[in-house]
Amino acid sequence: MILGYMSDEGYFANATGGAADYTPDFLLGRWPVHSVSETNAIADKILAYEGADSTQAWAHDAVFVADDDPSFESAQDRRSTPI
Numbered sequence: 001m002i003l004g005y006m007s008d009e010g011y012f013a014n015a016t017g018g019a020a021d022y023t024p025d026f027l028l029g030r031w032p033v034h035s036v037s038e039t040n041a042i043a044d045k046i047l048a049y050e051g052a053d054s055t056q057a058w059a060h061d062a063v064f065v066a067d068d069d070p071s072f073e074s075a076q077d078r079r080s081t082p083i
Helices: 036-050 070-077
Strands: none
Touching: none
16 A cells, blocks of 8 residues: 555646646546446435435534554655646
């Protein structure tokens, strides 16, 4: 396992500001799909989530989990400069 490498769409989401601007101008992501049926399943889940009752606990409660393993932080600090 190589720590410090990740999928990053920042290059494609940088519409203004030039090459030295690493702040994306919009959010861009990927769906891990391999077929039309997988694409439809994810789209249905997103639409159901957006239309769900926002008064339920899951809609506003969150749990954050972290570890104090210093190797993760050091690997992120050594990460190469974005394109």
